[in-house]
Structure formats: C-alpha cells, structure tokens
Amino acid sequence: MSTKYEVKTSNKLGRYLVAAKDLRAGERILSDQPFVLGPNSDTSLVCFNCYLPLISKFVVCKNCGIAPICPGDGCPEQFAKWHSRQECDFFRNLKLNKGTSPMTMVQNVGSLLVLRALLKQNDSPQEWKVFSELESHLDRRRDSSVWEYYDNTVKFIQSLGLLENGQNQELVQQICAAIDVNSFEVRGPPIPAIGCAEVLRGVYLQATLLAHDCVANTHMSINDNNVLVCHASTDIKKGEPIYYNYTDALKGTAIRQQHLMIGKYFKCTCSRCSDVTEMGTYMSSAVCPACKTGYMSQHGELWVCHSCKNETEHSVVGHKVQCCSDKLEVINKKDEKELEEYIRYVSLVLAPNHYLLLDAKQRLAGVLRDIINREPRPTKKVMRRKMELCKELLPVLETLSPGICRIKAITLYELHATIVQLAKKLFDAREITGADFADELLCAEKHLKHALEMLVIEPGNSPEGELCAKALEEYRALKLTIAKVMDSVHAEGKVYKIEDVTEEEALHPEID
Numbered sequence: 462m463s464t465k466y467e468v469k470t471s472n473k474l475g476r477y478l479v480a481a482k483d484l485r486a487g488e489r490i491l492s493d494q495p496f497v498l499g500p501n502s503d504t505s506l507v508c509f510n511c512y513l514p515l516i517s518k519f520v521v522c523k524n525c526g527i528a529p530i531c532p533g534d535g536c537p538e539q540f541a542k543w544h545s546r547q548e549c550d551f552f553r554n555l556k557l558n559k560g561t562s563p564m565t566m567v568q569n570v571g572s573l574l575v576l577r578a579l580l581k582q583n584d585s586p587q588e589w590k591v592f593s594e595l596e597s598h599l600d601r602r603r604d605s606s607v608w609e610y611y612d613n614t615v616k617f618i619q620s621l622g623l624l625e626n627g628q629n630q631e632l633v634q635q636i637c638a639a640i641d642v643n644s645f646e647v648r649g650p651p652i653p654a655i656g657c658a659e660v661l662r663g664v665y666l667q668a669t670l671l672a673h674d675c676v677a678n679t680h681m682s683i684n685d686n687n688v689l690v691c692h693a694s695t696d697i698k699k700g701e702p703i704y705y706n707y708t709d710a711l712k713g714t715a716i717r718q719q720h721l722m723i724g725k726y727f728k729c730t731c732s733r734c735s736d737v738t739e740m741g742t743y744m745s746s747a748v749c750p751a752c753k754t755g756y757m758s759q760h761g762e763l764w765v766c767h768s769c770k771n772e773t774e775h776s777v778v779g780h781k782v783q784c785c786s787d788k789l790e791v792i793n794k795k796d797e798k799e800l801e802e803y804i805r806y807v808s809l810v811l812a813p814n815h816y817l818l819l820d821a822k823q824r825l826a827g828v829l830r831d832i833i834n835r836e837p838r839p840t841k842k843v844m845r846r847k848m849e850l851c852k853e854l855l856p857v858l859e860t861l862s863p864g865i866c867r868i869k870a871i872t873l874y875e876l877h878a879t880i881v882q883l884a885k886k887l888f889d890a891r892e893i894t895g896a897d898f899a900d901e902l903l904c905a906e907k908h909l910k911h912a913l914e915m916l917v918i919e920p921g922n923s924p925e926g927e928l929c930a931k932a933l934e935e936y937r938a939l940k941l942t943i944a945k946v947m948d949s950v951h952a953e954g955k956v957y958k959i960e961d962v963t964e965e966e967a968l969h970p971e972i973d
C-alpha cells in the first residue's frame with residue numbers, strides 16, 4: 462500500500478486517488494509496470510515479440526510455428542520481449558491441436574492485446590482480478606457500433622477455444638471495453654534507421670485509478686522499459702484528489718468533452734469545462750464582429766461577446782470556426798509561408814489563443830526551429846518570430862497546465878536557444894553592447910533553468926530525458942559564457958568575442 466495516496470470511491474468518479482499526505486511539485490507519487498501492453502486494434506502487422514512493425518517480411522517463431530516475429534537477426538536485444546514462454550506453448554498447442562496458421566495470427570494482430578489480457582487469467586490470477594474490476598462501461602457499449610467493431614475479436618478468441626465453460630462473448634467485449642477505458646498511450650520501440658515509433662496501448666493497474674481533470678495536478682511519463690511514473694506537477698494537499706488529464710490540454714472544451722464522452726463515457730464538469738472563457742484563455746472563442754476587440758464564447762445556441770454583449774447565432778460563428786478548422790486541415794503544415802498566411806487569416810476570426818491558432822503557431826515554431834538549425838546564416842527575423850511564438854504559448858500553458866509540464870519545458874528550452882543564437886549574432890555584428898549581450902544570456906539562462914527543473918524528472922531513456930541531458934550540458938556551457946562576457950564587460954578596453962570561449966571550455970566547464 463502506498464503512503465502517497467489512498468483509493469476512495471464516489472458515485473461520480475468511481476474509484477479515484479487522493480493524496481495521503483502533502484505532496485510537493487516534482488514528488489514521485491507512483492510507479493507502475495504494465496499489466497498488458499500491445500498494439501492498437503487498427504494496427505498494421507507488428508512483431509509479436511518486440512512490437513516493431515513488420516513492413517515487408519517476417520518469420521514465424523521456431524517453437525510455436527505461428528507467431529510472426531522479426532526476420533534476419535531477430536528482435537533487437539534492447540527491446541522488451543512480449544512473446545512469453547507460456548504464450549508460446551499455448552500457441553504451439555493451437556497449431557498442433559487446432560491447425561491454427563500463422564496467417565490467422567497476422568490477420569488478427571489487432572486482437573493481440575485482448576488475447577494477452579485474457580491469457581493473464583491463468584498466468585497472473587491476482588492481477589487479472591484487479592483488471593476485471595476496472596470500470597468498462599460495458600452497458601453503455603452494448604449494441605453500439607463499438608460492440609459491433611469488436612465482433613471480429615470475439616470470433617477470433619472463440620476460434621482459439623479460449624472461453625471456458627459458461628464464459629461467453631461478453632467477457633471478450635468486457636476486456637475490449639476495459640482496455641479502451643483504461644489504457645495509456647505508450648511509445649513503441651523506435652524503428653531502426655527511422656527513429657519514429659508505433660503508438661501502443663498499455664494498462665497500468667495503479668495509474669488507471671487516477672480521475673480526470675482538464676487542469677491536472679500530475680505529470681506522467683513512460684520510459685523505454687514501459688514503466689509508468691507519475692509525479693505531482695503542482696503541490697497537492699493531503700486529502701485532495703490526484704488528477705490526470707485524459708485528453709489534450711491544448712484543445713478547446715468541445716473537442717475535449719467529445720473525446721472524453723466517446724472514449725471514457727463521461728461528461729467532464731471540471732472548472733475549466735464549466736467556464737466558457739477556459740480560465741481566461743478564450744481558447745474556444747472568436748473575435749466579436751460588432752466591437753472587433755472583444756471575444757465571443759458559445760452559450761448554447763448563441764455566441765455572446767464578453768465585452769460589448771453582442772449576441773450572434775451559433776450557425777454563423779460555428780460555421781466560421783469550422784471553416785478555420787477545415788483550412789488548417791488542408792494547408793501544408795511544414796511550410797512557413799502557408800502557416801504565416803493561415804495565422805494572419807484566422808486571426809481576423811478567432812481569439813488570439815484559440816486552439817486552432819495555437820496549433821498553427823506551435824507548428825510554425827517547429828518549422829522555424831528547423832530553419833534556424835539548418836541554415837548557415839538564419840535571419841534575425843526568423844529568430845525573432847520564433848521567440849515571439851514561444852512567448853505567446855507560455856502563458857497559456859502556465860494557466861492550463863500549471864507547474865511541471867512537458868510542452869512548457871520544451872518551449873522554454875526552445876526560447877532559451879533562440880535568445881542565445883540571436884544575441885550572439887547581434888553581438889558579433891556589433892549591434893548590441895557587451896552589457897546587452899550579458900543581459901540576453903542571463904535571460905536565456907533563466908528560461909533554461911526553468912526548463913531543466915521540469916525536464917529533470919523525465920526518464921533518462923526517453924526523448925525528453927535525452928533533451929534534459931543536452932540542456933544540462935548547454936546550461937553549464939552557458940554559465941561559463943556568461944561569466945566570460947561579464948568579465949569582459951568589466952575589463953576596460955577589452956572587446957569581447959564569443960569565440961574567445963574555447964570549445965573545450967564550453968563543453969567541459971567546471972560545475973559550480
């Protein structure tokens with residue numbers, strides 16, 4: 462039993478976790494191994510052992526003769542292996558006694574996670590019991606399209622003779638439902654030479670008890686060994702609920718609620734959902750066509766301006782917002798000019814922090830980052846624009862994801878990097894003084910330190926953990942540079958050049 466949290470039950474939330482003591486931001490609350498982990502139901506073929514995609518060819522496991530696995534040298538050693546001895550023996554029996562073929566497995570890869578959960582019934586009966594008691598909303602799903610969707614999985618499991626006497630298709634539907642309602646997205650193993658990874662789903666029996674709030678007080682990370690770690694993102698007082706955000710904090714209320722209703726079967730009534738301004742961010746609001754300065758938010762069939770109180774029919778504003786959304790779908794989101802044009806165009810219609818605008822601004826910041834890193838002499842204009850975009854995003858993140866937040870940390874890291882790049886360029890061109898240069902570097906240092914304070918809890922073997930290691934090196938180098946610049950500012954008559962800091966000094970500074 463954890464000393465950090467207690468399990469409570471309410472009519473509204475079912476079981477949920479509360480803090481058993483005062484928790485500080487950054488404090489670890491729980492760490493959890495997956496009960497099951499595997500591909501999504503609509504997956505393309507993956508290796509049954511390591512979950513790498515099997516793109517053009519595969520072999521079958523030598524022992525069971527039916528599980529598709531990696532060809533050539535087999536699965537990379539560093540990845541977890543999921544085709545267990547028990548499963549392999551079970552598959553072998555299937556082949557010998559039922560004539561099950563590798564093709565049956567290939568065709569039913571989307572049901573693999575359900576099959577693996579069901580096999581836990583005998584392999585880990587205690588865990589299975591906990592899993593079988595999770596909320597599944599089975600009655601809400603009965604006779605719906607999702608029930609029908611999983612019909613193939615039911616047939617596949619039945620064909621393997623896995624349902625014991627008295628068990629029926631309801632059990633398979635219940636497993637499908639419990640996985641849908643309780644699973645977390647997990648990054649699959651990175652595909653060699655490409656780097657990107659399949660998105661898998663994992664059920665974590667402790668973490669799944671966290672209730673949802675659109676303004677969460679936890680930060681979740683899953684490392685490359687698939688261990689989930691949950692930290693407090695803000696201070697949490699003893700007795701307060703511990704919340705995780707099941708949906709995307711950077712989406713508007715209508716989209717978040719739809720996602721929660723379709724996937725988790727509840728209507729969120731959190732403080733953000735109950736506030737049409739979304740905590741003053743106006744993230745789903747539009748510019749008022751009457752006063753042109755106020756923002757209108759939706760109240761049922763009307764949109765009302767917070768400033769001049771003008772009322773407009775939903776059909777009118779809703780249509781405009783839909784057009785902005787449709788346009789974002791079709792533009793080239795890797796093209797700087799198309800994104801800038803989109804931002805200019807929709808800024809006439811949408812409030813500045815509307816989620817569609819924030820989406821476009823985030824993408825543009827990424828495109829500009831790539832330009833700055835790729836071009837030998839990126840322009841000051843590009844750097845300034847990227848900094849402006851980061852600065853626009855940060856206050857919204859601070860309101861909607863207070864405390865420790867991954868996107869906030871990355872945005873602060875990016876902001877620091879560009880401040881340093883621009884300041885260096887300006888100083889080298891003698892466009893700013895040594896004192897101004899030092900000020901800029903100090904400002905960058907403040908942002909980098911803040912980013913590091915959040916990144917430090919990321920698991921080392923994750924992309925964010927790697928960013929943390931890189932940021933730490935850069936922090937040490939930056940401190941050294943600042944000290945040199947300060948010295949030169951104070952040393953009369955000396956003209957300081959950043960190149961005066963040797964690479965050796967920058968990369969291996971003395972740590973203070």
Ligand SMILES: C[S@@+](CC[C@H](N)C(=O)[O-])C[C@H]1O[C@@H](n2cnc3c(N)ncnc32)[C@H](O)[C@@H]1O
Nearest residue numbers: 473474475476595596643669670672673725727
């Ligand atoms: C991942 S499960 C959480 C564990 C679940 N309470 C249990 O006892 O098994 C998600 C379900 O918890 C309930 N839930 C979580 N957060 C909620 C919220 N903010 N409002 C209403 N229901 C919520 C919903 O039934 C949802 O489908």
